Amino acid sequence: MIEERFDAIVVGAGMAGNAAALTLAQRGLKVLQLERGEYSGSKNVQGAILYADMLEKLIPDFREDAPLERHLVEQRFWMMDDRSHTGLHYRSDDFNEEKPNRYTIIRAQFDKWFSQKVREAGATVLCETTVTELAQDAYGKVIGVRTDRADGEIHADVVVLAEGVNGLLGTRAHLRERPKPDKVALAVKEMHFLPRETIEARFNLKGDEGVVIEAAGTISRGMTGMGFIYANKECISLGIGCLVADFQRTGETPYGLLDRFKRHPSVAPLIDGSEVKEYAAHLIPEGGFKAIPQLYGEGWVVVGDAAQLNNAIHREGSNLAMTSGRIAAEAIFQVKSRKDPMTAENLSLYKSMLDQSFVIKDLKKYKDMPALMHTQSQSFFLTYPELVSRAMQNFLRVDGTPKVEKEKTTFKSFVKARSWSGLFGDAFRLARAWR
């Protein structure tokens, strides 16, 4: 057993864990951070987009040395059927600002940098160490962790569980349930390398400008899911994810889905001739507000993906992770400053602070969206994309058919596919879940 005692142990060195460890160390607490990978980032998978505002709150001058890829000047939403996409693109020169708002990053590189900041702030970071279980006293209070190292048990006043979406410790200690197949998506991703100039030409970019494409439609074969294409400096992150329950139900393979997405006529030219250098898979929390577990207890708090804090509608996760990590650390610091014990009652401060932040407010706003998307997946991911594609083609193809007849055909196709009550019902349900 390691005799040394810590104020706090942080399990995991992803966005949430690094934010928590950094904040605790900056406040002068004695922090131990444990990470199972060979370095922070070597087990972490994300698209990935970095949100500057949330990182600025931790490291104001991060732009000076953080490994950033491209700042985003354009977002494309694609509604896809098998041969087409209908796009909504937003590009603005306003995003070419002195302090850009969003960047693409490569997690293995970014997290390594982030971890260095955690060390510089004074935390002890121990990698290649898997935490196997939480150490609890006779009353169930968490008093530390056990690891796979020979000198196993380490004690602390509080344990911050930043163990990721597939965190085992909290479940093993009965602090929260295992994520259910209909509350997590499985995403698979490839890294496609191309010369910088080729990427810039294909995506209409100059310098460090970047673009993100989010795609939904028949690419997910009727499952609830989305594809994504992110332009980095010299590579393209390309992936697709669908609910685990949908994979289970349909028997679709994740790699089959990915390869069909890559062969789509709208996608294939973007990655033509690229060299693939990695294939990764990761779970994404999709349950939203209603899937958030108990966030604190006797001697512990849970942050980031482990707490299912992910905004599936806006595709935001890392910022919720960073913010929940920071807020948990600030709450712990306040309890510690008052010389109070790390009881559930005192740590409930974390939840009340989080409730006041954008994290819980945003998730609450969309609390009914996951259920709607999951139960209506056939309509939203198959029927409507096909209808929209046909409507667009009908609108654009010039073949001598009078426009009045063309419009009639389009209206009829919508009503035939979903019926009037279905169309109004879908619109109503969507509006209600969105508001």
Added chain:
Amino acid sequence: MSIEPSVRVEDKLFYNRYLVDAGRAHIKVRPHTKPSPELLSMLKACPARCYELNDKGQVEITVDGCIECGTCRVICEGSGDIEWSYPRGGYGVLFKFG
């Protein structure tokens, strides 16, 4: 009609780096005679195709190519079909990019 080219997951896994912890599989399938529907679904759902059917109709796992996503834990741990742990510190998949 276009013919879908078959996808070889093995080729995809070849891009990745691994440090295999020989003799210490971090996922174990419970011995069974007839696999449950949950376990059978892993033949398709596992993104690294670690699960395969043997000639007796039982589901087996080879964890060497596992990318540690946790999909099989979400589907199969609850029914007791598998035991799921993370690899020992430093072992398993080593992402270069993530």
